[in-house]
Amino acid sequence: MTILQANHRDEIDAIRARYTSPRSATLPLLYLAQDVYGHLSSEAIREVAEILDLPPTDVFEVVGFYTLYYSQPVGTWMIQVCDDVPCCYLGAEELVEALTHVLGVGEDQLTADGMFTVQRVKCLAACDRAPVVQANLDYLYDVTADKAEALLADLRARAADGKKRGVSGRFAEDFEVGSGGKLTHVSREEPYRARQFDSPSAGPSRGTKG
Amino acid sequence: MGLSEYIVMRELNHPAINNFEVYRRLGGWDAYANALKTKTPTEIIQVVKDAGLRGRGGAGFPTGVKWGFLPRGVFPRYLLCNCDESEPGTFNNHQIIDRNPHQMIEGVALSSFAIEANTAYIYMRGEFAGAALTLERAIDDAYKAGFLGKNILGSGYDLDMYVHRGAGAYICGEETALMESLEGKIGQPRLKPPFPAVAGLYGKPTIINNVETLANVPLIVERGAAWYRSHGTEKSPGTKCFSLSGHVNRPGNYELPFGVPLRELIDSPEYGGGMRGDRPVKIIIPGGASAPWLTAEHLDTLLDYESVAAAGSMLGSGAVIVLNDTVKAPHLAYKMDEFFKHESCGKCTPCREGNHWLVKVLHRLAAEGHGEPDDIKTLKGIYTQMEGNCFCLLGESAVMPIKSALHLFPEEFEAIIAASGHDIESINGRSVGVPVPMKRTRGRFG
Numbered sequence: 001m002t003i004l005q006a007n008h009r010d011e012i013d014a015i016r017a018r019y020t021s022p023r024s025a026t027l028p029l030l031y032l033a034q035d036v037y038g039h040l041s042s043e044a045i046r047e048v049a050e051i052l053d054l055p056p057t058d059v060f061e062v063v064g065f066y067t068l069y070y071s072q073p074v075g076t077w078m079i080q081v082c083d084d085v086p087c088c089y090l091g092a093e094e095l096v097e098a099l100t101h102v103l104g105v106g107e108d109q110l111t112a113d114g115m116f117t118v119q120r121v122k123c124l125a126a127c128d129r130a131p132v133v134q135a136n137l138d139y140l141y142d143v144t145a146d147k148a149e150a151l152l153a154d155l156r157a158r159a160a161d162g163k164k165r166g167v168s169g170r171f172a173e174d175f176e177v178g179s180g181g182k183l184t185h186v187s188r189e190e191p192y193r194a195r196q197f198d199s200p201s202a203g204p205s206r207g208t209k210g
Numbered sequence: 211m212g213l214s215e216y217i218v219m220r221e222l223n224h225p226a227i228n229n230f231e232v233y234r235r236l237g238g239w240d241a242y243a244n245a246l247k248t249k250t251p252t253e254i255i256q257v258v259k260d261a262g263l264r265g266r267g268g269a270g271f272p273t274g275v276k277w278g279f280l281p282r283g284v285f286p287r288y289l290l291c292n293c294d295e296s297e298p299g300t301f302n303n304h305q306i307i308d309r310n311p312h313q314m315i316e317g318v319a320l321s322s323f324a325i326e327a328n329t330a331y332i333y334m335r336g337e338f339a340g341a342a343l344t345l346e347r348a349i350d351d352a353y354k355a356g357f358l359g360k361n362i363l364g365s366g367y368d369l370d371m372y373v374h375r376g377a378g379a380y381i382c383g384e385e386t387a388l389m390e391s392l393e394g395k396i397g398q399p400r401l402k403p404p405f406p407a408v409a410g411l412y413g414k415p416t417i418i419n420n421v422e423t424l425a426n427v428p429l430i431v432e433r434g435a436a437w438y439r440s441h442g443t444e445k446s447p448g449t450k451c452f453s454l455s456g457h458v459n460r461p462g463n464y465e466l467p468f469g470v471p472l473r474e475l476i477d478s479p480e481y482g483g484g485m486r487g488d489r490p491v492k493i494i495i496p497g498g499a500s501a502p503w504l505t506a507e508h509l510d511t512l513l514d515y516e517s518v519a520a521a522g523s524m525l526g527s528g529a530v531i532v533l534n535d536t537v538k539a540p541h542l543a544y545k546m547d548e549f550f551k552h553e554s555c556g557k558c559t560p561c562r563e564g565n566h567w568l569v570k571v572l573h574r575l576a577a578e579g580h581g582e583p584d585d586i587k588t589l590k591g592i593y594t595q596m597e598g599n600c601f602c603l604l605g606e607s608a609v610m611p612i613k614s615a616l617h618l619f620p621e622e623f624e625a626i627i628a629a630s631g632h633d634i635e636s637i638n639g640r641s642v643g644v645p646v647p648m649k650r651t652r653g654r655f656g
Contacts, residue, residue, distance in 0.1 A: 018372045020412055026394030027336075027377050058395070065396040065555075067378030068336045084298045085499070085545050086456045086531055122380065122549055123298040124337055127455035127531075128462045137339040169339025169375075 002047045004033060012051065022052050026062055030069055035166035039070045067121065068137075070167065075110055075117035077155045078167045080134045081143075084123040090130040091144045096120060098148035115156065137169035212466075212480050217441070217449050218425045219465040221309035228344075230351040233312040239357055241432035242320050246365040249431075254324035258427065260435035262447040267292055267383075267420030268498065268526045270446075270515045277325050279407035280415045288411045289322040289330040290392070290418040294376060294383035296335050297498040298549055299529035302451040302463045303421035307341045310425065311348040317424035319357060319369060320431055325417050328368045333388050336377040345373050380553035384602050385418040387555065398557040399602040422451055442468035446514040450525075456532040459483035468514040472496065472504075475513065476532055489534040493618075497526025499546050500607030503614035539619035540626060543611045544572035550608035561605025564596035568612055581627030589616060589623075 005012060015028045029051060033044045040063050049056040063069040070078075079099065083092045096107065099118045103111050110117050126132045129141035135155055143151060158164055216222050226232040233239070245254055259274030280287060291314075295303040306314055322330045334342050349371050352358045360368045374392055376382045382391045386400035389411045410416020426448060430438050439447045446468035455461045458476055460483035466475065472494065476482040485491060494504040496513070502523040504511065511521040518525040533542065551565035571588055574580050582588075593609045600606050616623065 018374075021393060023394035024374075024392060027375065027391070030377070031375070052394075061396055062377075062394070065379065066336070066376070069377055084549055085495075085542065086299065086533070088545055089457070089533065089537055121337075121378075122552055123296055123300075125295045125301045125304045125335070127299055127301050127453065127529075130455065130461075134337060137337055139340065165339075169336070169342075 002050055004029075004036060004047055005051060008032060008036070023054060023058070025052060026054070026059060027066075030059070030063065031168040031170050034069060035168045035170045038167075039073050041071075045071075068168070073110060073114075074167060076115050076159050076164065077117075077135050079116055079118045079155075080121040080124075081118065082122070082124045082130070082132045083120045086127055087123075087130040087132055092131040094145035095131050095133070095143060095148060098145040099152070102149055102152060115159065116152065136165045136167050138165060213441075213449065216465050217429055217438075218306060218313075218422060218451055219310065219463065220313065222465075227310050228308070228312070230312055230348070230355070234355075237432065238312055238428070239316055239352070239355070241428045242316050242323070242357060243363055245320060245323060245431055246363055246367055251324045251326050254320065254431060257435050258324070258430060261430045261438040262435075262445075263423065263426055263430060263438070264446060264448075264515070265420060266422035266426075266450065266527070268500075270525065273419060273423055276407070276419075277321075277417055279405065280325060280417065281408055284415050285326070286329065286414055287325055287327040288414060288416040289318065289325060289327040290385075290388065290411065290416060291318050291330065291332040291421060291424055292383060292385065292388060292418050293332055293334040293338065293341075293421045294380070294388060295338075295421070296380040296383060296553075297500070297527060297529065298546070299455050299495065299498055299531040300453055300527045301455070302453045302528070304338065304341060305463050306421055306425050306451070307338070307345055311344050312351070313428055314421055314425045315345065315348045315352055315371070316357075317427040318371060319352070320427050321417070321419060321424055322369050322371075323367060327417070328370065330369065330371045331392060331411075332371070332373045333382070333392055334373060334375050335382070336375050339375065342373050342375050349373065379555070380549075381555045381602075381604055384604065387602070388418065389416065396555070398555045401601075443514050443516075445516055450513070450528045452513065453527075453529045454482050454532070455529070457486045457489065457534040457536075458532050459486055466513070469512045469517070471509070472511050472513055472530070473509040475530060476509070482532070485532070485534055487534075489536065491532060492535045492537060493533045493539070493542060495529075495531040495533075497524045498529040499549060500524075500603070500610055501526045502610050503618060505618060538576065539615040539622045540572065540576040543615035544569065544576040546611035547572055547608055550604060550611075554604060554608075558599075558601035558605065560596045560599040561601065561608065564592050564600075564605065565608050567592050568608070572612070575623065575626050579626060579629070581623070581630040583627060585627055586616065586620070586623055 016022060016025045019025055029048045033048050034040050037044045045059050045063055046056050049059040063071055081092055081096050100107060103116055105111050108119055124132045124134060131143050133140040133143045221227050224236055255274050255277050263273045264270045265273055293303050318330050332345060358369050358371055376391055379397045381387045382397040384399050385406055387397040391397040392411060406416040406418055442448045449465050449467050451463050451465045452475060453463050464481045477484050491506045495501055496504055496518050504521060504523050508521050511517055515525045547568045551569045554561045554565050556562045571585060575585055589612055593612050596605055597609045
């Protein structure tokens with residue numbers, strides 16, 4: 001039995017029960033492994049392959065293909081900045097520059113304290129609130145470059161308070177198996193809300209959409 | 211002329227509709243409960259056909275007709291809801307799930323009943339972790355109320371519904387790549403035929419519909435085809451949630467009947483509220499990144515599938531990106547093709563190599579401002595080799611930005627080349643381009 005199976009047996013069983021084919025559980029199990037280990041090391045990938053009785057190559061290939069699996073260590077906060085159209089014309093470039101300048105590291109590099117990794121990503125499907133950022137897949141809206149320092153301070157404070165999600169966003173799969181064999185959510189997260197990030201010094205934001 | 215009653219974005223009429231009890235009080239799940247008791251699956255398919263509902267994901271294919279492609283008597287069948295919304299400018303699925311999730315879930319359930327599927331998966335892009343939680347809770351509510359599970363409401367019909375998160379890949383919105391991803395593989399498209407309706411998920415008959423399409427189904431079944439057809443145009447009935455973004459004062463999702471003029475969407479104080487700083491409109495991308503560009507002369511185009519096609523573009527997913535005169539066409543083509551390069555799955559050569567070279571040349575031109583005498587010819591040569599030769603629509607779509615830019619604004623390319631001078635000797639001393647600063651490319655190694 002692997003470490004993941006020993007500690008997360010119910011969750012693994014519940015994930016597998018959703019699919020006719022065991023291989024379909026690859027993506028959710030990789031999220032689980034990534035949250036447990038912080039990133040997907042070769043050992044972690046082999047462990048997922050073992051649980052699903054798949055050739056390791058099949059799982060390595062998946063990790064290489066999808067952008068949300070990290071095979072190298074990443075920060076406590078994975079800050080992903082959309083640099084696509086239209087974000088790039090509404091301040092995303094300046095934001096990436098500001099974030100990397102304040103942190104003193106390049107894109108995709110881990111800060112010395114292990115707190116942040118800043119990465120450019122493609123469209124995050126919230127173009128009406130550009131520039132858009134995700135921090136551990138939590139949406140942050142209207143993040144212009146002038147808010148960069150306040151954003152980082154806010155994230156540091158949230159990490160210090162323990163109000164941090166895993167880098168995989170696996171809180172969405174936080175459940176237990178109920179009496180009838182059905183999944184019951186036990187997530188203690190607040191319901192998802194559209195968060196608008198405002199620094200204290202920022203001016204009034206645009207009104208709500210719609 | 212905004213809608214007085216919305217069909218999909220009903221949170222504008224009923225702000226608390228994302229609460230299950232509120233949704234129930236508004237008659238939510240009644241269409242489904244009644245259908246299970248009094249209607250046959252064939253009758254539901256017929257009403258959706260009669261309503262003329264067209265797929266909102268981009269292709270605009272009639273939904274009821276798609277459902278009719280299922281081979282008779284072959285089971286199990288699967289319904290897949292496509293929520294891989296990832297194309298620049300598209301963001302209405304995100305809002306529908308956030309604000310009106312129960313109607314979307316009811317639409318998935320009703321459609322599953324119509325096609326006689328006992329399992330439905332909602333495939334969400336991996337980044338929608340919060341929205342996945344919203345949907346999982348809505349699904350839980352439906353199980354608790356007895357609308358999902360075994361022998362639902364004593365009808366003998368069973369339905370299980372699950373959320374499956376992808377992990378960051380635009381190509382998984384392509385329906386066969388979506389199924390590959392759901393099967394735990396890398397998201398590379400399958401050869402068609404066989405079409406998913408015949409051999410889809412796990413080789414079984416499968417229907418894939420977009421979030422917005424499915425969110426329309428409950429009210430169509432409840433109120434009938436004639437009511438639905440009282441909205442929109444003859445060929446494009448109903449409403450569309452247009453995602454308006456770019457240099458407008460009020461970007462956002464706006465649900466409008468098909469056939470509203472583009473100018474009204476951009477300028478009306480109810481919608482776009484005009485251009486930021488009153489700068490002029492330069493480029494309009496009316497249907498997501500893969501739509502050919504329009505310009506200010508097309509502002510009177512009506513927003514329905516036929517009119518936008520007649521103007522030389524496509525309505526696609528209804529993602530309208532409006533950009534002002536500060537945007538340079540070569541740079542916009544560069545950013546758009548960088549997206550397609552990043553998202554190319556690497557399966558077929560024209561898309562994998564074509565996008566790589568397009569972006570290499572465009573990066574040098576647009577980001578570094580360095581042109582070479584043959585650049586326009588080179589770019590045309592690359593996209594001509596891609597056009598019509600790619601395995602799926604991703605590669606074909608990547609042709610649109612560069613083709614539009616060269617067609618509409620050739621002088622901007624020429625200006626960069628002219629400003630670079632024609633010092634051929636020094637150009638020959640360097641490689642065709644410098645490495646593009648995009649770390650991760652699925653299609654190529656290194």
